[in-house]
Amino acid sequence: MKKVLVFLTDGFADWEASYVSAELNKPGTGYEVKTIAIDKAPKVSMGGFKVLPDYDLKDHCSHTEIAMLIIPGGTAWRNADNQQAKTIVTYCVQHDIPVAAICDATxxxxxxxxxxxxxxxxxxxxxxxxxxxxxxxxxxYVDAQSVWDGNLITANGSGAVEFSRHILEKLNVLKGEALDEWYGIFKHGYFPA
Structure with a gap:
């Protein structure tokens, strides 16, 4: 099973990777979501969720195990210590592993x-x-909610659903009508027939 790594910082925007994480962790996708941070100290999200990272920058998985790196935004991307995340992004780029970043992570x-x-x-x-x-x-630069170009997916802070759609499509978890239906539900909600 391949791993999708979600990079966490203190103050990470917990909702920005939540739509896609729930879909990726479903049985049968071939993926499991794991968290990574600069260290293994608990990270507290903007919403107050305390998360203990699975990996730190010293012990992340090998490139053969990683399917994608997802980087949520948040309040700490301009802090000096979080600039260490450049190492995992560089590693992913060098090994043709897709990187998806949203909000201030861009x-x-x-x-x-x-x-x-x-x-x-x-x-x-x-x-x-x-x-x-x-x-x-x-x-x-493209003025859009989310942009997918090669192995890079980026989104603005209000584009979490579009961001998730691009990730699900890139990883081949949902496609065609199933992807359109998923997107419609989360973007527009349920409506009577």
Whole structure:
């Protein structure tokens, strides 16, 4: 079973990976969701959930075990200690492992050059440029809820459902009508026939 790693920081936006994590952890998908952080100390989400990471940066899985790295946004992506996450992102990029980032995690990616050559989005271009002084991906920025280009999926902070849809499609968990139905339910809710 391949692992989908969700990178956690203190103050992570707990809802941004929740839609997709629940689907990926269902029996029969071939995936299991595991958490990773810079260390194994408990991480407390914006909503107050305390999570003990499965892995830290020293003992993450081998590239043959990892199907994708998902990076939720949150309140701590500009903290110096979280810049260590660059090592796992670099590892994934070097081994052609998809990386999916949402909200301020896109700003983190932009600051480290990971958005310089792929179409991407974030919490507006001015926000991205202000928060990531080393960002050089202006020409690839797309105004959209979520953008998928090759092994990179990015989304703005209000695009968690679109972000999840791209991840489910990239990992081949849902497709076609089943994916459209899933998206419709979570985006628009149930409506009488």
């Amino acid at each position: 700003t983190f990616l932009g600051n480290h050059g990971f958005l310089d050559a792929n179409k991407h989005t974030g919490n507006t271009l001015p926000y991205l440029k202000q928060g990531a002084p080393d960002y050089r991906g202006d020409d690839y």
